[in-house]
Amino acid sequence: MRGLAGAGGGAAAGHCGALGDGKGPQRSCHLQREPRQLPELGSQTSPWARGNKSQDSGIAEMEELPVPHNIKISNITCDSFKISWDMDSKSKDRITHYFIDLNKKENKNSNKFKHKDVPTKLVAKAVPLPMTVRGHWFLSPRTEYTVAVQTASKQVDGDYVVSEWSEIIEFCTADYSKVHLTQLLEKAEVIAGRMLKLSVFYRNQHKEYFDYIREHHGNAMQPSVKDNSGSHGSPISGKLEGIFFSCNTEFNTGKPPQDSPYGRYRYEIAAEKLFNPNTNLYFGDFYCMYTAYHYVILVIAPVGSPGDEFCKQRLPQLNIKDNKFLTCDEEDGVMVYHHAQDVILEVIYTDPVDLSLGTVAEITGHQLMSLSTANAKKDPSCKTCNISVGR
Secondary structure (H helix, E strand, O other): OOEEOOOOOOOEEEEOOOOOOOOOOOOOOOOEEEEEEOOOOOOOOOOOOOEOOOOOHHHHOOOOOOOOEEEEEEOOOOOEEEEEEEOOOOOHHHOOEEEEEEEEOOOOOOOOOOOOOOOEEEEEEOOOOOEEEEOOOOOOOOOEEEEEEEEEEEOOOOOEEEOOOOOEEEEEOOOOOHHHHHHHHHHHHHHOOOEEEEOEEEEEEOHHHHHHHHHHOOOEEOOEEOOOOEOOOOOOOOOOEEEEEEOOOOOOOOOOOOOEOOOOEEEEEEHHHHOOOOEEEEEEEEEOOOOOOOEEEEEEEEOOOHHHHHHHHHOOEEOOOOOOOEEEEEEOOEEEEEEEOOOEEEEEEOOOEEHHHOEEEEOOOOEOHHHOOOOOEOOOOOOOOOOOOOO
C-alpha cells in the first residue's frame, strides 16, 4: 500500500459501521450504502460538504477536528478489511463518526463505454480502531481499491462538522478462501448429475504445439500458469501451474466427443496414469459463460508435489472415491473411473506429462472455437454458480 496526495471523492452515502477493536471478541455490523444519490462533494446541501470552516460563525469558531494520517489496512479478505489510523488527541473527544471514501481503482484497460462503478461513502460510528469494513455488495475479490478517511462530529441539527480528508491509500482485496470455495462446491454438487464411466483423459491442441513439445521440451508437456477464466476470486487463476485436460464423454458412446474448441490434434492418456491413489483431488472453481453450460475446475496433484502443497493450503480437497464430479475406485482389482454427466469438467494436472505415456491423433470432428474457455469471464448474474461474496 502507498499513500497518494489528494483526497477521496464520491457520490453515494451509507450508514452503520462494522466494528472491531482487534483485541479479542469483536462487535460488528455491515456497512451499508444509502440507495439515494447525494449532491457532489462541496455542495452546501451535501452532508459531506460542511467542514470546520463553515459559514456558520458558531461552528467556524470550533476547534478543528483531527485529520487521520498513517492509514493502515490489515486482515484483508475477499469482502472485508480492517482499517486504522493515527490522529492528534486534540478535539478527539468530539469525534462521533468516521466517513470512509472507498473507490474501485480505475483500470486503464477498462471498457470506456461501460458505466463506472459508483463510489461508496460509508458512515461509521466512532469506535475503537482497527475497525472492520465488510460488505460483499461493494467489495469484490482480487480487486484494487483506494480509501480515504475523515473524522466527523454530528451536531444537534443532524448535520456534521468534518475534518480534512486523509491521504489516499491503495489496497487489493484477497482471493476466495476455502470457506467461499466450499460454498461454490456445494452449489456445483446440486447440478452435477449422475456419473458416467470414463477411461481416458484428453488434451486438444494444434499440431504445432505437439511438435514444439517434442523438439524443445524433451517430449514432456510442461505445466503453465492458469489463465484468468472462471470466478474472479479464484485463488488458482494466474497462480497455479498445471496442464489442462478434459474427461467428459459422450452419453451414447462412452468415448470423448469428436469435436473440440482447442485444436484438431488430441493427446489421450489412460486415466490411471494421471489419477490414482497416489494423487490428491481438489475442487478449484464453478462457473458459466452466459450459457446453459456450467464448468467445474478440478485439480489433480501427485501427493507431496509442489502443486499438492499449493492446493492443500487454498482449495477444498475431495475424496477420490466418493465425490460428485470425478471418482477413482478399485473393482475386482481394476481401477474404475466416473465423471459427472451434467457439468463440463476442466481438469488441471500439476506435474509434467510425457507424450510417450499416451497417443496423439487428429480428431474427425470440428474445431468449435466458440466453446473455448480461454480467459472466459464468468456470468456475474447467474444464480446457479455465484455466491454472495463477489464474482
